[in-house]
Amino acid sequence: KQEVTQIPAALSVPEGENLVLNCSFTDSAIYNLQWFRQDPGKGLTSLLLIQSSQREQTSGRLNASLDKSSGRSTLYIAASQPGDSATYLCAVRPQGGSEKLVFGKGTKLTVNP
Amino acid sequence: DGGITQSPKYLFRKEGQNVTLSCEQNLNHDAMYWYRQDPGQGLRLIYYSQIVNDFQKGDIAEGYSVSREKKESFPLTVTSAQKNPTAFYLCASSPALTYEQYFGPGTRLTVT
Numbered sequence A: 001k002q003e004v005t006q007i008p009a010a011l012s013v014p015e016g017e018n019l020v021l022n023c024s025f026t027d028s029a030i031y032n033l034q035w036f037r038q039d040p041g042k043g044l045t046s047l048l049l050i051q052s053s054q055r056e057q058t059s060g061r062l063n064a065s066l067d068k069s070s071g072r073s074t075l076y077i078a079a080s081q082p083g084d085s086a087t088y089l090c091a092v093r094p095q096g097g098s099e100k101l102v103f104g105k106g107t108k109l110t111v112n113p
Numbered sequence B: 001d002g003g004i005t006q007s008p009k010y011l012f013r014k015e016g017q018n019v020t021l022s023c024e025q026n027l028n029h030d031a032m033y034w035y036r037q038d039p040g041q042g043l044r045l046i047y048y049s050q051i052v053n054d055f056q057k058g059d060i061a062e063g064y065s066v067s068r069e070k071k072e073s074f075p076l077t078v079t080s081a082q083k084n085p086t087a088f089y090l091c092a093s094s095p096a097l098t099y100e101q102y103f104g105p106g107t108r109l110t111v112t
Helices: none
Strands: A010-014 A019-025 A030-038 A044-051 A056-059 A062-067 A072-077 A086-094 A107-112 B004-007 B010-013 B019-025 B031-037 B044-051 B054-057 B064-066 B076-078 B087-094 B107-111
Touching: A010 A019, A019 A030, A019 A086, A019 A107, A030 A062, A030 A072, A044 A056, A044 A062, A044 A072, A072 A086, B004 B087, B010 B019, B019 B031, B019 B087, B019 B107, B044 B064, B076 B087
Parallel strands: A010 A107, B010 B107
Antiparallel strands: A019 A072, A030 A044, A030 A086, A056 A062, A062 A072, A086 A107, B004 B019, B019 B076, B031 B044, B031 B087, B044 B054, B064 B076, B087 B107
């Protein structure tokens, strides 16, 4: 059974710092991996989708990497801003094109001015 | 504006009553999903639909029902059989099952 873990559960950093959020999964047979952002009381916003054949994806100050063999993905945020404060969720889709995304519990990020 | 709408944002019901949550999308996506989010837990899949008039159970379908009569609409009914209905419910859609999922703003249901 695929399990997704995000450590730490919470992270607090000063504004301007570069930071890395971690996501690990137990079964390397994945179809793709998606990173989301969730603000309090809101829905999820898709940030980046990495296909299993890709090593990384970039969007603005965000860079997500994928190492399938080790069951790890990282989300790198450059020059963090207070507006980046949110919970970041990682989800993997098992291989075979399953309908099911398996979510981690998220990392709550606080960027202090 | 293209997107997914969920209504209402907050919903309060008495125990024993059925309640229906609305989800509408104008993205022309074939696939739609319902998730439940509880504090300290990851999102869990309730039901999903690949195409109109077809839907499948997810991991926690007991006590819930859905319909997919139109491509743009996928309402979720929380029945009185659901033992712990109080939660944050999220609807999502994607062009097809394996594609990137897009989420609505959510409905917070409180049952007392």
